[in-house]
Amino acid sequence: MMAATFHKPATVDDAVRVLSDAGEGGRPISGGATLVAMMNAKLVEPDVLVSLSAIAELKDFGRAPDGTVRIGAMRRHRETAFESDLSGGQAVVAKAASQIANPPVRNMGTIGGSISFADPAADYPPALVAADATIEIAGPDGRRLVPAEEFFLGWYETAVEPGEIVTAVLLPPAPERAVGHYEKLCRVAGDFALASVALVLALDGDGTVTHLRLAVGGCGGGPVRCPEAEALVVGAAPSAERIAALAERLVEDLDPVDDSRGSAEYRLQIVPRLIAKAFDEALTEMEPAR
Numbered sequence: 570m571m572a573a574t575f576h577k578p579a580t581v582d583d584a585v586r587v588l589s590d591a592g593e594g595g596r597p598i599s600g601g602a603t604l605v606a607m608m609n610a611k612l613v614e615p616d617v618l619v620s621l622s623a624i625a626e627l628k629d630f631g632r633a634p635d636g637t638v639r640i641g642a643m644r645r646h647r648e649t650a651f652e653s654d655l656s657g658g659q660a661v662v663a664k665a666a667s668q669i670a671n672p673p674v675r676n677m678g679t680i681g682g683s684i685s686f687a688d689p690a691a692d693y694p695p696a697l698v699a700a701d702a703t704i705e706i707a708g709p710d711g712r713r714l715v716p717a718e719e720f721f722l723g724w725y726e727t728a729v730e731p732g733e734i735v736t737a738v739l740l741p742p743a744p745e746r747a748v749g750h751y752e753k754l755c756r757v758a759g760d761f762a763l764a765s766v767a768l769v770l771a772l773d774g775d776g777t778v779t780h781l782r783l784a785v786g787g788c789g790g791g792p793v794r795c796p797e798a799e800a801l802v803v804g805a806a807p808s809a810e811r812i813a814a815l816a817e818r819l820v821e822d823l824d825p826v827d828d829s830r831g832s833a834e835y836r837l838q839i840v841p842r843l844i845a846k847a848f849d850e851a852l853t854e855m856e857p858a859r
Contacts, residue, residue, distance in 0.1 A: 577620040581627070581707050581736055584619050589709050589732035591617035597734050599627075599643055602670075602678035603686045627681070627736060630654070636742025642681025642735045647672070649680055658700065658743025658769035658780075664751040665696035665767060671759045681735040684720070687727045687791065690761035690830075694721050695786035696751055698794050699767035700740050708733035721791035744780040747771035748854050752847040753786070754839055756830060762787040763831045766843040770807075770851045778803050783815070783844070788825040788836050795819045812848050816841035 573596075578584040588595040594616030598604050607613045621627055627643035630652060638659055640649060649655070650667035669675055669683070669692050683693050684704065697704075697717040704720045706713050706729055715728045722728060729735060743749070753765035764787040771780035781799045784792040798818035802811045825836040 573615050573618045575618050575620065577623050579623050579625075581624055581734070584621060584624060584734060585707055585709060585732060587617065587619050588734065591619070593731060595619060595732075597621055597685075599679040599682035600645065600677045601682075602674050603682060603688075621681075621734065629737075638740040640680055640738040640740070642737055643679050644681075646670075646675040646678050646680065646683070650675065655740075658747035658749045658771070659740045661696045661699050661749025661751050661767050661769055662693070662702070662738075662740060664749065665692040668692055668751065668753060669759070674759075680738055684738070685727060685729055685735050687721055687725050688761065689724060689790055689792075690763075690765075690787040692751070692753065692762065692765065692786070695765055695767040695784035695792040696749075697738065698784035698792045699769050699782045700743070700749065701769075701782060703739040703741075704728070704735060705737040705739060706733050707736045712736065714739070717792075718794060723790035726790075743769055744771040746773070746855070747780060748851045750847050750851040750854070752843050752850065754843060761830065764788050764825070764836045764840050764843060766840070766847045767792075768844075768847050768851060770848070770855075772807070772855060776806050778805060778807050783819070783847075785819065785823060785840055785844075788823040788840060790824070793819070793822050795822050798822075807848055807852065809845070812845055813841065816844040819844070 576587045596615035597619045599621045627641045629641040632638050646666045646669045655663040702717040704715045720728045749769045751767045753762040768783040773779050784794045786792050798815045801815045825833040
């Protein structure tokens with residue numbers, strides 16, 4: 570196979586145009602942490618590579634007056650992990666970024682590239698669902714917004730269509746007093762998750778849960794959230810019994826598989842423990858303010 574043609578556009582519109590012209594043979598490349606490895610293994614052999622590295626707007630980070638945070642698709646994992654403006658409930662995304670792989674990968678990989686690949690065991694997907702994030706996508710017909718819960722469609726499949734690119738991740742302001750936490754179990758530090766839990770939790774002054782979004786990763790084709798399970802805790806104190814009931818209900822919606830990292834049965838066994846630990850860590854973080 571001939572070497573891929575390389576393009577380095579300066580704007581999103583130019584990148585979309587080149588990708589649209591390339592059709593199925595075109596691939597955007599951001600940090601390259603995943604795509605280069607796949608190319609080396611000959612799992613993908615694109616005809617056209619479109620580098621996003623020269624597009625300034627994709628590297629931006631900012632907070633709107635209403636509290637919404639915009640993370641450009643080319644922001645590195647390291648930058649997201651150490652972003653001090655990701656606090657409260659939004660911190661769940663920074664905490665997930667801090668557990669991705671190892672320092673070299675965090676220095677190279679980007680949030681847009683990671684979520685576009687959509688590995689079910691990756692760290693961002695459950696964190697973005699817990700944070701109620703929205704993904705901004707640019708294509709030939711302009712830009713559109715897709716909720717994170719609708720972005721991850723299944724095993725390595727997203728809502729991004731051919732000729733489109735992810736341009737940003739938008740995080741809405743979290744409720745007052747909210748805390749975000751990310752917990753995962755993996756064989757060795759930095760590995761993909763056997764299972765993971767991301768949550769955003771808020772309590773009122775009396776210790777009653779006023780807000781909860783919880784998502785599980787690594788146990789199906791994409792992140793799993795169960796509002797019915799969350800409702801077992803919202804409006805009450807987060808007792809061990811209620812948290813256990815939440816976990817029992819949520820596990821019913823999981824569909825893990827056996828792989829080289831662990832069995833489906835083992836994953837189902839550890840998810841309730843991860844949920845309990847995530848609640849414990851979040852509640853401990855809240856203690857100074859309670």
